[in-house]
Amino acid sequence: MRPLPTIEDIRGAAARLAPHAHVTPVMTSRTIDGIAGARVFFKCENLQRVGAFKFRGACNAVLSLPDEEARRGVATHSSGNHAAALALAARIRGIAAHIVMPSSAPAVKRAAVEGYGARIVTCAPTLRSREEALASVLSETGAILVHPYNDARVIAGQGTAALELASQVEDLDAVVAPVGGGGLLSGTAIAISSLPHTRTIGAEPEAADDAARSLRQGTLLPSNDPTTIADGLRTSLGELTFAVLRERGVEIVTVGEEDIVKAMRVVWERMKILIEPSSAVPVAAVLLRKVQGARIGVILSGGNVDLSRLPFI
Amino acid sequence: MRPLPTIEDIRGAAARLAPHAHVTPVMTSRTIDGIAGARVFFKCENLQRVGAFKFRGACNAVLSLPDEEARRGVATHSSGNHAAALALAARIRGIAAHIVMPSSAPAVKRAAVEGYGARIVTCAPTLRSREEALASVLSETGAILVHPYNDARVIAGQGTAALELASQVEDLDAVVAPVGGGGLLSGTAIAISSLPHTRTIGAEPEAADDAARSLRQGTLLPSNDPTTIADGLRTSLGELTFAVLRERGVEIVTVGEEDIVKAMRVVWERMKILIEPSSAVPVAAVLLRKVQGARIGVILSGGNVDLSRLPFI
Numbered sequence: 001m002r003p004l005p006t007i008e009d010i011r012g013a014a015a016r017l018a019p020h021a022h023v024t025p026v027m028t029s030r031t032i033d034g035i036a037g038a039r040v041f042f043k044c045e046n047l048q049r050v051g052a053f054k055f056r057g058a059c060n061a062v063l064s065l066p067d068e069e070a071r072r073g074v075a076t077h078s079s080g081n082h083a084a085a086l087a088l089a090a091r092i093r094g095i096a097a098h099i100v101m102p103s104s105a106p107a108v109k110r111a112a113v114e115g116y117g118a119r120i121v122t123c124a125p126t127l128r129s130r131e132e133a134l135a136s137v138l139s140e141t142g143a144i145l146v147h148p149y150n151d152a153r154v155i156a157g158q159g160t161a162a163l164e165l166a167s168q169v170e171d172l173d174a175v176v177a178p179v180g181g182g183g184l185l186s187g188t189a190i191a192i193s194s195l196p197h198t199r200t201i202g203a204e205p206e207a208a209d210d211a212a213r214s215l216r217q218g219t220l221l222p223s224n225d226p227t228t229i230a231d232g233l234r235t236s237l238g239e240l241t242f243a244v245l246r247e248r249g250v251e252i253v254t255v256g257e258e259d260i261v262k263a264m265r266v267v268w269e270r271m272k273i274l275i276e277p278s279s280a281v282p283v284a285a286v287l288l289r290k291v292q293g294a295r296i297g298v299i300l301s302g303g304n305v306d307l308s309r310l311p312f313i
Numbered sequence: 314m315r316p317l318p319t320i321e322d323i324r325g326a327a328a329r330l331a332p333h334a335h336v337t338p339v340m341t342s343r344t345i346d347g348i349a350g351a352r353v354f355f356k357c358e359n360l361q362r363v364g365a366f367k368f369r370g371a372c373n374a375v376l377s378l379p380d381e382e383a384r385r386g387v388a389t390h391s392s393g394n395h396a397a398a399l400a401l402a403a404r405i406r407g408i409a410a411h412i413v414m415p416s417s418a419p420a421v422k423r424a425a426v427e428g429y430g431a432r433i434v435t436c437a438p439t440l441r442s443r444e445e446a447l448a449s450v451l452s453e454t455g456a457i458l459v460h461p462y463n464d465a466r467v468i469a470g471q472g473t474a475a476l477e478l479a480s481q482v483e484d485l486d487a488v489v490a491p492v493g494g495g496g497l498l499s500g501t502a503i504a505i506s507s508l509p510h511t512r513t514i515g516a517e518p519e520a521a522d523d524a525a526r527s528l529r530q531g532t533l534l535p536s537n538d539p540t541t542i543a544d545g546l547r548t549s550l551g552e553l554t555f556a557v558l559r560e561r562g563v564e565i566v567t568v569g570e571e572d573i574v575k576a577m578r579v580v581w582e583r584m585k586i587l588i589e590p591s592s593a594v595p596v597a598a599v600l601l602r603k604v605q606g607a608r609i610g611v612i613l614s615g616g617n618v619d620l621s622r623l624p625f626i
Contacts, residue, residue: 025338046585265620272359272616274585303585307578312620 002152004244009156010163010191013060017160020059020092024048024161026168031270036286039295041172042267043165046275046303050084050112053161053184053301054148058085060157061146062093070095075143077123077134079105080232081302082148087118098143100133106306149183150238159187165297166195173293176201176282178301179211179252180233182241188299189248201291202245202252203282205229205260210236212252215245229257229311232278232302253291255284261311263287267300274303277311315465317557322469323476323504326373330473333372333405337361337474339481344583349599352608354485355580356478359588359616363397363425366474366497366614367461371398373470374459375406383408388456390436390447392418393545394615395461400431411456413446415439419619462496463551472500478610479508486606489514489595491614492524492565493546495554501612502561514604515558515565516595518542518573523549525565528558542573542624545591545615566604568597574624576600580613587616590624 024044032040045053062074073096076086083099090097097118101110102125113120123133138145147154161184162175175192179185179202189200204211208226214237222236237245255263264280266287267273275283279300285291286298337357345353358366375387386409389399396412403410410431414423415438426433436446451458460467474497475488488505492498492515502513517524521539527550535549550558568576577593579600580586588596592613598604599611 051585268587268620272364272587274581274587307581307623307625310620310623310625312623 002240004240004247005152005156005159005190007190007194009152010159010187013056013156014160014163016060016063017056017157021056021160022048023164026165027271027273029270032266032287036296037289038286038293040286041165041169041295041297042271043161043297043299044273045161046273046279046300050081050088051302051304052081052085053158053299054081054085055088056160057154057157057183057187058082058146059089059092061151061153062086062089062095064153065144069144073097073141073143074146075134075137075141076100076146076148077130078148079109081304083109084112084116086146087113087116090118091116096143098137098141100130100137102130108306149181149235150240152240155183155186155190155241155244157187158184159191161299162188162191165299166191169297172198172295172297174199174201174291175297175299176203176285176291177299178202178230178233178278178281179204180278181235182211182237182245184299184301185250186241186244189244189250193248200248200250201285202250203285204252204254205233205281206254206256208233209254211245212254214242215250215252218246229260230278230281232276233281253285255281255288255290259284259288265312274305275300276302276305278302315553317553317560318465318469318472318503320503320507322465323472323500326369326469327473327476329373329376330369330470334369334473335361336477339478340584340586342583345579345600349609350602351599351606353599354478354482354608354610355584356474356610356612357586358474359586359592359613363394363401364615364617365394365398366471366612367394367398368401369473370467370470370496370500371395371459372402372405374464374466375399375402375408377466378457382457386410386454386456387459388447388450388454389413389459389461390443391461392422394617396422397425397429399459400426400429403431404429409456411450411454413443413450415443421619462494462548463553465553468496468499468503468554468557470500471497472504474612475501475504478612479504482610485511485608485610487512487514487604488610488612489516489598489604490612491515491543491546491591491594492517493591494548495524495550495558497612497614498563499554499557502557502563506561513561513563514598515563516598517565517567518546518594519567519569521546522567524558525567527555528563528565531559542570543591543594545589546594566598568594568601568603572597572601578625587618588613589615589618591615
């Protein structure tokens, strides 16, 4: 097992990101406070570059590479926010990025990645095809793999969101983040661990509750192709993120699909900001009063949605 | 003709509003700057209380009333943002509000007004029925009419948005605001007139271009029940707003319906904030490069949309 990232790694990431990432605002809503029975502070990573916290982890990973590695370029597989984040991070460093994307990826996501100057390698939309395509990209180009979450540099980068939140809002009783692969939640738990009275809570769809099950059983129990509207959270924990969450004693709460859509709608209507379904998962947990505390931080992880396919009726 | 409001009236309104209104943020977008060929500064009144600039005007009007008038309560007719704004302003002052709304008003708008404790008087969805209902409310209750735009106190309140913008961003070449009844645009023109190098531009749907026609001809030429997606801009100028816009030499640019929807989509997708179609009208003008200048302010007037009836396909 590789060494787990520490608060020092997150502080280093914050310094590395400072010239490139936005300091995202913290927003509040009286209506939501009333429903939640608490003061809720929303950390708006939907307003981060590329529209998601993923820019923090990808950028930290790319900027951490020694020159001799960086010049080989970077690669990953992703059809989502990590793809665009890695493409932008590579452009900032002036190196090549190779992104393996399934043929089923929406045109708008491909366009975003291409817009940042990355090379897209298309594969069939199966796990096996994706892994084969990535392996051949890595062997042909010598590029450095930047995994979306099972990577200490990525975890440290994601943790900078919570570190920043803690500098913007005092005396939080809890910080809630969504959990898919666990990069954001792991980084959050490490960042928050320096605050003695703040707990880190992960929020997960009931329909993709591998983190809740894995932490309860003490062993990695991946979900198998789960169905949830929170498409960013269909991924299961990796060994590194699982180890961090165990070490930090992170608690997981789960919410249902209807509650996710309702929470997304409340944020859109009341706060006038776009969040993607994955971001609505911790909001739902707070609206349902599943998180204890008088002052609660919520990380709104991203705002990339397909406006032609919204769940509101 | 009543005296036209002045910059001093707007400064007075700003002091009156300070304890109650949000200082809304100014946002920017590299993508939009690229399309517009200018640096564009968005004044986010969609993040104002009740989700629109209308709170500023209604609140200034209500707080300006002498005690002996205030205790009679206030009344208006509106199916939109002014209704909720007046209801909230009256609650803040602790007085009654009577809102005449057409039976066709969406349930969500009625619920917002009722949520602020106002009394709703329902009328048939015709101009005549609305005027009759309002007249009988005024005679029965003795309440003070707060017109949505043809009112100097309301205009002064709306002008505080541009005054605030001018304190947040320096050296603007132009400020663009949507024009329906003209309250926001009039207030903007007065607020901006103290800045020697900044022009005020009104943006209007081609399909509801009464302000453009009226100012060109030098006489009030109301639109007759125009059809535009920008539902907040279907209203025509009033005599007071027309007089202010003439006095200040305000220029109007017009945009088409498709451009309004496109501009709305660009803001949602790129800036991750909700704006209503009326707010997209000045954005469209800027994206189409119909406004000259290197640094342009745009007032995003509101963010109240029905998520079940969006124009994106």
